[in-house]
Amino acid sequence: SQQGEEDPQALSIQEGENATMNCSYKTSINNLQWYRQNSGRGLVHLILIRSNEREKHSGRLRVTLDTSKKSSSLLITASRAADTASYFCATVGFSGGYNKLIFGAGTRLAVHP
């Protein structure tokens, strides 16, 4: 099963609104990462938050981490049409005999002008 799972699967908002995406994971982590993928393109690393951090900001992005609830959220403030993309959380998990970065299924965000 997925180490990280995003919620909701899809989100549709108007430009200027805030978008919040959530990620839940199963095992203890050292860090959690968020990535963005524009349609048909590769993933772009957005932000990494360590297990001893509770909140991190990068421009219009705000990430929170609650290790007691095993969850993280990504907030995009004042969204723009260019924010339309899929957003993935990723954590390190042990599977198949090795550690690896495991990606969730993603949240598809559509920002309408």
Add this chain to the structure above:
Amino acid sequence: DVKVTQSSRYLVKRTGEKVFLECVQDMDHENMFWYRQDPGLGLRLIYFSYDVKMKEKGDIPEGYSVSREKKERFSLILESASTNQTSMYLCASSLPGLLVAQYFGPGTRLLVL
């Protein structure tokens, strides 16, 4: 900025052909990865490499092989392409360890007829 390039954005091959997907990174990263991405299945790790001439099987190595003769280049080889290998292939690189960001190439969308 880290740059990861992939040899082709789109590729069409016939069943049974041998297919080479090339990935080059310019940041002297030790780690390199090959994923495939399919709707509903997310990103799945095919192979990874922690150093030159080293390779490790990921979750779905069957039907694939890899080559890493130089640090900056990681090649994915489809020995005999099949229609179920039609997919988006993503290459990534990173510094050592898993508690770091992975940097992705733009992806190669492969269609096997």
